[in-house]
Amino acid sequence: MSATSAAPKGAMTMTDDIILQHFQSDGYAIVRQLATPSEVDGIREAFMSAAANGPVAGLSDGHFADVPPGDPLAFYPRMMHPHLHPELPIGPLAMGIMLDSRIHNYLRAFMGEEPLAAQSMFYFKPPGARGQELHQDNFYLRVKPGTCVAAWMAIDDADEENGTLMVVPQTANAEIACPETADAARSFTTDYVRPPAGVEPVALRLSAGDVLFFNGSVIHGSYPNASKERFRRAFICHYVPASSTEVSAFYRLFDFSGNPVAMAEAQGGGPCGTAAAGPH
Numbered sequence: 001m002s003a004t005s006a007a008p009k010g011a012m013t014m015t016d017d018i019i020l021q022h023f024q025s026d027g028y029a030i031v032r033q034l035a036t037p038s039e040v041d042g043i044r045e046a047f048m049s050a051a052a053n054g055p056v057a058g059l060s061d062g063h064f065a066d067v068p069p070g071d072p073l074a075f076y077p078r079m080m081h082p083h084l085h086p087e088l089p090i091g092p093l094a095m096g097i098m099l100d101s102r103i104h105n106y107l108r109a110f111m112g113e114e115p116l117a118a119q120s121m122f123y124f125k126p127p128g129a130r131g132q133e134l135h136q137d138n139f140y141l142r143v144k145p146g147t148c149v150a151a152w153m154a155i156d157d158a159d160e161e162n163g164t165l166m167v168v169p170q171t172a173n174a175e176i177a178c179p180e181t182a183d184a185a186r187s188f189t190t191d192y193v194r195p196p197a198g199v200e201p202v203a204l205r206l207s208a209g210d211v212l213f214f215n216g217s218v219i220h221g222s223y224p225n226a227s228k229e230r231f232r233r234a235f236i237c238h239y240v241p242a243s244s245t246e247v248s249a250f251y252r253l254f255d256f257s258g259n260p261v262a263m264a265e266a267q268g269g270g271p272c273g274t275a276a277a278g279p280h
């Protein structure tokens with residue numbers, strides 16, 4: 001996947017118009033088959049090879065040092081910011097996907113302005129792995145004004161059985177809530193944001209190569225992987241509007257030419273009264 005492989009800048013099809021309307025009204029939208037099967041195969045193989053010997057110091061989520069050895073996530077923790085590892089084969093690959101011009105075009109349309117890249121992550125989610133309880137991304141990125149946008153690329157087909165992503169309808173403009181505590185038997189992260197009364201999460205069926213975009217207010221999360229042999233891998237990036245003035249200190253920003261961009265550190269206590277720092 002390269003930064004030159006996209007449709008001409010600004011070219012939007014009728015389908016894209018519908019996708020844009022969906023994003024504007026619901027806070028999320030799916031772009032089917034944004035990545036080709038051979039691109040997805042290449043991403044999957046590169047990350048499986050990077051994880052062949054288990055967690056990689058400085059790359060894999062360190063919080064998994066505390067996970068019991070029998071937990072499938074002890075061997076396959078998510079990888080954080082792979083694009084910041086030029087010394088590894090996955091480094092330039094992750095940077096290339098994060099700054100891919102197809103993704104750039106959609107983000108520009110969704111944000112109505114130039115986006116900046118803030119984060120990349122790779123989730124392996126092997127069979128038996130716990131999910132990630134419902135949460136809102138801008139609780140962690142703390143982008144102001146406005147909000148962040150995620151691009152969640154399915155690297156395997158994802159459905160209810162292997163722990164697909166779920167979104168809570170009607171939360172496109174939801175206030176960022178102070179999370180409750182998640183059930184540790186179902187979620188590898190500790191935060192839980194309760195859906196509004198009477199609104200149920202919707203499980204999304206995604207095929208490998210589909211990209212789900214969603215804003216930082218949308219309440220979302222994932223089920224445990226209940227399958228016996230199917231991974232549910234995903235490559236996930238987060239972006240912020242270039243007009244933002246604050247972002248959490250944990251994130252280093254890049255423009256779509258790959259240049260670092262400075263932004264002030266988010267101030268204030270957030271909805272819990274204390275700063276939420278770090279990844280979600």
Ligand SMILES: O=C(O)CCC(=O)C(=O)O
Binds near residue numbers: 123137150165220
């Ligand atoms: O892929 C998942 O299981 C959860 C990802 C997620 O919630 C996120 O990236 O914000």
